[in-house]
Amino acid sequence: PTTVYLKDYEPFGYLVEDVHLTFRLAPNATRVLSRIRFAPNPATKTRDFFLNGENVTLISAKIDGAGVAPEITADGLRLEDAPDAPFTFEAEVEIDPAENTALEGLYMSNGMYCTQCEAEGFRKITYYPDRPDVMATFTVRIEGDLPVMLSNGNPAASGEGWAEWHDPWPKPSYLFALVAGELVAHEDRFTTASGRAVDLNLWVRPGDEHKCAFGMEALKKSMRWDEEVYGREYDLDVFNIVAVDDFNMGAMENKGLNIFNSAAVLASPETSTDANFERIEAIIAHEYFHNWTGNRITCRDWFQLCLKEGLTVFRDSQFTADMRSAPVKRISDVIDLRARQFPEDQGPLAHPVRPESFQEINNFYTATVYEKGAEVIGMLKRLVGDEAYAKALDLHFERHDGQACTIEDWLRVFEDATGRDMSQFKRWYSQAGTPRLSVADSYENGTYTLTFRQHTPPTPGQDQKAPQVLPIAVGLLGQNGEEIVPTTLLEMSEAEQSFDFPNMAQRPVPSILRGFSAPVVLEQCWDAERTAFLLAHDTDPFNRWDAGRQLARESLVAQITEGAAPDASYLDGIATLVSDEALDPAFRALMLSGPTQSEIAQILHERRHTPDPDAIFTSAEALGDAKAARLEHLLPAIKDATEIRAPYSPDADQAGKRALWSAALSLETRLDGGAAATAAFESADNMTIQLAALTCLVRAGADEDALAAFEAQWKDDRLVMDKWFAMQIAATAPENALPRARHLTEHPAFDLKNPNRFRAVIGAFAMNHAGFHRADGEGYDFLAGWLITLDAKNPQTAARMCAPFQSWTRYDADRRASMKAALERIAATPDLSRDMSEMVSRLLA
Numbered sequence: 001p002t003t004v005y006l007k008d009y010e011p012f013g014y015l016v017e018d019v020h021l022t023f024r025l026a027p028n029a030t031r032v033l034s035r036i037r038f039a040p041n042p043a044t045k046t047r048d049f050f051l052n053g054e055n056v057t058l059i060s061a062k063i064d065g066a067g068v069a070p071e072i073t074a075d076g077l078r079l080e081d082a083p084d085a086p087f088t089f090e091a092e093v094e095i096d097p098a099e100n101t102a103l104e105g106l107y108m109s110n111g112m113y114c115t116q117c118e119a120e121g122f123r124k125i126t127y128y129p130d131r132p133d134v135m136a137t138f139t140v141r142i143e144g145d146l147p148v149m150l151s152n153g154n155p156a157a158s159g160e161g162w163a164e165w166h167d168p169w170p171k172p173s174y175l176f177a178l179v180a181g182e183l184v185a186h187e188d189r190f191t192t193a194s195g196r197a198v199d200l201n202l203w204v205r206p207g208d209e210h211k212c213a214f215g216m217e218a219l220k221k222s223m224r225w226d227e228e229v230y231g232r233e234y235d236l237d238v239f240n241i242v243a244v245d246d247f248n249m250g251a252m253e254n255k256g257l258n259i260f261n262s263a264a265v266l267a268s269p270e271t272s273t274d275a276n277f278e279r280i281e282a283i284i285a286h287e288y289f290h291n292w293t294g295n296r297i298t299c300r301d302w303f304q305l306c307l308k309e310g311l312t313v314f315r316d317s318q319f320t321a322d323m324r325s326a327p328v329k330r331i332s333d334v335i336d337l338r339a340r341q342f343p344e345d346q347g348p349l350a351h352p353v354r355p356e357s358f359q360e361i362n363n364f365y366t367a368t369v370y371e372k373g374a375e376v377i378g379m380l381k382r383l384v385g386d387e388a389y390a391k392a393l394d395l396h397f398e399r400h401d402g403q404a405c406t407i408e409d410w411l412r413v414f415e416d417a418t419g420r421d422m423s424q425f426k427r428w429y430s431q432a433g434t435p436r437l438s439v440a441d442s443y444e445n446g447t448y449t450l451t452f453r454q455h456t457p458p459t460p461g462q463d464q465k466a467p468q469v470l471p472i473a474v475g476l477l478g479q480n481g482e483e484i485v486p487t488t489l490l491e492m493s494e495a496e497q498s499f500d501f502p503n504m505a506q507r508p509v510p511s512i513l514r515g516f517s518a519p520v521v522l523e524q525c526w527d528a529e530r531t532a533f534l535l536a537h538d539t540d541p542f543n544r545w546d547a548g549r550q551l552a553r554e555s556l557v558a559q560i561t562e563g564a565a566p567d568a569s570y571l572d573g574i575a576t577l578v579s580d581e582a583l584d585p586a587f588r589a590l591m592l593s594g595p596t597q598s599e600i601a602q603i604l605h606e607r608r609h610t611p612d613p614d615a616i617f618t619s620a621e622a623l624g625d626a627k628a629a630r631l632e633h634l635l636p637a638i639k640d641a642t643e644i645r646a647p648y649s650p651d652a653d654q655a656g657k658r659a660l661w662s663a664a665l666s667l668e669t670r671l672d673g674g675a676a677a678t679a680a681f682e683s684a685d686n687m688t689i690q691l692a693a694l695t696c697l698v699r700a701g702a703d704e705d706a707l708a709a710f711e712a713q714w715k716d717d718r719l720v721m722d723k724w725f726a727m728q729i730a731a732t733a734p735e736n737a738l739p740r741a742r743h744l745t746e747h748p749a750f751d752l753k754n755p756n757r758f759r760a761v762i763g764a765f766a767m768n769h770a771g772f773h774r775a776d777g778e779g780y781d782f783l784a785g786w787l788i789t790l791d792a793k794n795p796q797t798a799a800r801m802c803a804p805f806q807s808w809t810r811y812d813a814d815r816r817a818s819m820k821a822a823l824e825r826i827a828a829t830p831d832l833s834r835d836m837s838e839m840v841s842r843l844l845a
Ligand code: HT7
Pocket: 116, 118, 119, 247, 248, 249, 250, 251, 252, 253, 286, 287, 290, 309, 365
């Protein structure tokens, strides 16, 4: 396979003025007619007229009305003698949406036509310069016997069996979308700050109308928020969202026609959990915010993906923090970053936030590009301050509207708006790996000194790392827990740097990296007493939570490596916090959750112990049991105080109470074997409590009746059945995970072609840490076998699911050999996709 390099970027030799497309829809033989006006690009000397095209059959091609016979290759079309002056290119091609199981380009989902063009899917629809720096206006005519036919922009005209759409905003082809089928709309209206009336429609399959209201409210809140916080208004007369069952990712920000995985937009109290509601609100916001950060200002090439994704994730996190609890959102984001991005950054798949080469761009829609990309924006904002950030963003929108940009353009905006030199900061975009930040302190003659050292371990292809700019938020506490120095930002730019705090009457207790101000691993000399002190007193909610997490982590490491008992100071600290009714219930619920088993495996590996997944599982269970015993007397009061019987609302307040109630129920189940969980399951009137109770029963191994009852109740709801499949595999005891997953692949509702269902069974299995890492290696073989099968149909989803193998080198020799063999089995599969072969070769390198 060919490798594409950032350094080789060249603009396309032609500009596209406008595009007219006509679709004659038919499941196995859709005809696509294109009329495209090209003009030589004055910025380039070479004029290679090559149009990307894959899996399309050319019927005819013309230039300025005269037939031409271009050279056709597996990946496109070339005309040697294209004019060196403006001309119109016309083509007619045929494609087969019904056979398209890769879900890229135009495909069918339950009888509905829909598209997914990011990153390089438009070339599966017709011949085109399918690259983000070619921007054009599109007019689209759809012909077919379907009641609803949608495309980007505003509706232009329609009649019996046809509809026309016009998008006045120049856009790259990856933002093209078409949907056609039997759909019904949940309608609403929004008036923008400047008075433009916008029709809002959420299109769903008949029967799903009752799951639309929440998504629509989330859309309106997002539109208002972007006006108020970023000064960004919507720019078309209509905004359409469509829910689709078969979709590779969460959602797609096509201009004026966002397409959503139905799991990322449909919600009702009976069928969706609080976590689903929060995620849906965030994804709707994310896709909507792309209208400015992604669509109006797009990426020059796919190496710049973080320009739109990092910024848009940062914006959706700000939105959620504003709508809900800011500290809880920050803690949840860091849990996610440490669980998904840190392993990526510390393993064979590590790559910079702006990668420099790829074989298959779909493999770079990663936690590093998205979540670390968002952390980088958060650091920028901290470093320059809120006001300068707002000024820089205004300049970005003003200067680059309508352009396809780079990270250099983005950083120049900050340099011009603030006068700061961003050259060292830019290393965050080019250096892979998680910096490790160690800290030492001293106290002499009334001056307290913090000395930091930063070091980033080597990553594939990058042996040496230069120091990065680290914003380190620090607060100092007095011996009685009072705050003597409030949060202060230290700016570190060297490999080693000291910061003095003079005139300190006593040696303070430092609270370092408040709010997780930089995405680093903080290495402090372990001091159990200081950590317990911070758990009790820190005024920074993130560091307070993290102190609890560290105590739990150290307890587990000592349990595993020294046979120690669960740490009493951790249990005491948690007991005090969870019964403190002045604290937000959502925060208290987070305090009760422990580190994941794969996090413990990573820490053991860092400390040169070979992780034993069974020992990790047993120790985590022992800590859970000890927590239940220590908190037993508090559980009734915690549950009583949360009033979960109020009429259901998905708001943050109620969701926080239910989270705490469910965490208490989970501990109670360890004590009563499932009696309380059974009662909760049977009386639940919302999915949050029903699923929480069922999870408790699965963990306790008392699940047979409840699982059957749940299936009987929800067998006709695809999204709820995904939960049923996933949870019973992920939460069961390790020895049951593989037999259960195997058994469920034979369930009549298991469907390889539906990514949600595949992830619910095969993906959930890999989340059962000790079940996946069974000593006999059969878990690895099971995953590899299913990835090989899926790769033949849907390479993108198959390749994304290789991630559980990324930690393979950290385990014992037998497990390592089994994982390597599983990866080699994938690598040796004939006709492996480009997606999969790139992933496996990086994993094995
Ligand atoms: N920009 C989108 C990324 C994307 C995608 C979405 C759905 C299916 C396939 C996809 N490939 C890339 C989604 C986002 O970040 O908002």
